[in-house]
Amino acid sequence: MNLDTAQWPREFALARLHDMQRIRRLEERCAQLYGEQKIRGFLHLAIGEEAVAAGVFPHLRPQDKVVATYREHGHALLRGVSMNAIMAEMYGKQEGCSRGHGGSMHLFDRATNFFGGNAIVGGGLPLATGLALADRQLAHEGCVTACFFGEGAVAEGAFHESLNLAALWRLPVLFVCENNLYAMGSALNRTQGDIDLVAKAKSLGVASAHINGMSLPAVHEAAHQAVEQVRSQQTPFFLELHTYRFRAHSMFDPELYRDKAEVERWKQHDPIEHFAGLLKGAGLATDADIEALDQRAVQEVEAAVQFAEAGTWEPVAELLDNVVAAL
Numbered sequence: 392m393n394l395d396t397a398q399w400p401r402e403f404a405l406a407r408l409h410d411m412q413r414i415r416r417l418e419e420r421c422a423q424l425y426g427e428q429k430i431r432g433f434l435h436l437a438i439g440e441e442a443v444a445a446g447v448f449p450h451l452r453p454q455d456k457v458v459a460t461y462r463e464h465g466h467a468l469l470r471g472v473s474m475n476a477i478m479a480e481m482y483g484k485q486e487g488c489s490r491g492h493g494g495s496m497h498l499f500d501r502a503t504n505f506f507g508g509n510a511i512v513g514g515g516l517p518l519a520t521g522l523a524l525a526d527r528q529l530a531h532e533g534c535v536t537a538c539f540f541g542e543g544a545v546a547e548g549a550f551h552e553s554l555n556l557a558a559l560w561r562l563p564v565l566f567v568c569e570n571n572l573y574a575m576g577s578a579l580n581r582t583q584g585d586i587d588l589v590a591k592a593k594s595l596g597v598a599s600a601h602i603n604g605m606s607l608p609a610v611h612e613a614a615h616q617a618v619e620q621v622r623s624q625q626t627p628f629f630l631e632l633h634t635y636r637f638r639a640h641s642m643f644d645p646e647l648y649r650d651k652a653e654v655e656r657w658k659q660h661d662p663i664e665h666f667a668g669l670l671k672g673a674g675l676a677t678d679a680d681i682e683a684l685d686q687r688a689v690q691e692v693e694a695a696v697q698f699a700e701a702g703t704w705e706p707v708a709e710l711l712d713n714v715v716a717a718l
Contacts, residue, residue, distance in 0.1 A: 396608050396666075397673035404675050407449070407607060409684045411441035411663045414465035416688040417474065420696065421464070421481060421495075425642050429700075430481045432494045433510075435462040439605075439637035442662035443569050444469045446610025447537065450618040456504045456522045456536040458515040460569075461496035462636075463508035466539060471503040478695035484702030491705055492713075512574070513547035515540060516566070520553045523562035527625075535621050537565045542631075543574025545588055551595065557627035558596035565614075565621050566597070568631045569604065575640045576648040592629035604632030605657075607666045635660070 396404060418436045425434050437443075440462075448469040451457070459466040467477055472488050480487025481495055488500045499507040506522065509515040519538030526534040544550050545568065557564045568588060572579055579586050592599040598620065602613040610632060617628045635657040639646040670676035 396669045396675070399675070401675045404670055404673075405680065405684060407445050407611070408663070408666055408670060408676070408681065409688065410445040410448075410469055411607070411666065412685050412688040413474070413691065414441045414444065414468060415663060416685070416692045417468060417477070417695075418464055420692045421478075422638070422642070424481070424696070430495065431483065432496075433461070434481075434495045434642045435640065436638045437462045437465055437636060439657065439661065440569060440571060440634045441465060442607040442610050442666070443539070443567070443604055443632050443634055445662075446607050447565075447567060447614040447618075449611065450614050451535065451537060452533075454504070454531065454534050456506055456519070456526075456534070457539075458506050458519040458522070458536065459508050459539045460512075460515065460541060460544075461508045461510050462541070462569075463498055463539070464495070467498040467500065467505055467508070470500070470505045472498065472500045472505055474691050474695040475698040476500070478692075478699040479702045482699040482702060483704070484699055485705040486698070486702040513540060513544035513549040516544065516547075516549045516553035519564050519566075520557050520562060523557065523564045523627075524560065527560070527562060533622055535563050535565055535618060537567060537618075539567045539569060541574060542568055542570040542572070542579055542588060543577070543582070544568075545591060546574070546582055551591075554592060554595040554597050554627065554629065561626050563621045563625045564627045565617055566592070566627060566629045567614075568629065569634055570631055571634050571636050573636075573640070573649065576644065576646075578648065588631050589629065592631075597627045597629045599629040599631070601631040601633065604634035605660045605662050605665065607662055608669070637661075 418438050424430045444465040457470055476488040480489050483491040485491045488498055496508050496510045519536045523536040589599040589601050603609045617630045621628050667681050
């Protein structure tokens with residue numbers, strides 16, 4: 392695939408649009424359910440950042456591993472975790488992918504090699520490095536570990552340690568930095584003396600690139616090249632995707648650190664609207680096609696809500712299972 396969307400097979404292009412629609416509709420519904428107190432605890436939405444997961448995941452194979460952050464709903468969904476299992480986990484029901492123990496920040500699914508959302512900033516970086524090392528030691532040929540994290544993690548020691556070891560030991564890790572400009576409420580230029588994140592990765596001996604993360608074709612092409620390099624050379628790669636979240640950091644965030652006008656400017660680069668426009672311009676989709684796909688996403692979300700509503704709470708006697716060791 393290349394950046395010229397007109398050259399993409401129609402079904403493939405529509406599937407990528409639908410991927411982003413599914414993520415958007417899922418998270419919009421979760422925000423509504425949070426307001427209704429159906430979903431409790433923390434909730435971090437990636438609305439506006441859908442092109443990241445939609446552009447990277449088509450290049451990953453079932454045997455590859457994925458590690459993500461607490462803003463991981465779309466990553467889990469496109470990795471193959473069912474919408475039902477995700478929504479039930481949001482509700483805290485035992486039918487959820489983590490049996491209701493994890494909630495929004497800790498989606499996990501061993502069957503799809505999705506090794507979790509992680510609540511600790513930068514916490515997934517050493518896990519990803521370890522997973523790649525395990526693949527190397529177990530002679531799992533051609534495997535890639537994809538590690539997603541925000542730019543705030545670059546300030547953590549785990550970032551430098553993980554990339555250094557991945558370079559030193561030549562480990563097949565794709566480090567995907569979702570740079571949305573704000574680590575919680577702290578702007579990048581207020582937390583980093585040097586905001587050139589690619590330069591930081593290169594200084595550790597890791598091949599790197601930075602891409603417009605609001606453009607699905609750009610992310611798709613860059614991810615294709617990066618994944619192929621990691622897979623063929625069995626060495627790490629750092630891919631910085633410039634993106635932006637349209638919603639607050641979390642549902643508790645009063646969002647006093649950025650102007651509403653800035654958010655509105657970024658909304659003009661909505662990845663879903665941008666890609667839909669490209670498809671229409673290339674003759675690959677009509678307004679009716681796009682609306683039909685969107686309605687499918689809405690119906691899938693509503694079915695998942697019904698599944699979660701009908702779910703069951705874990706018995707009190709089992710609440711400590713897998714939490715404390717049996718005596």
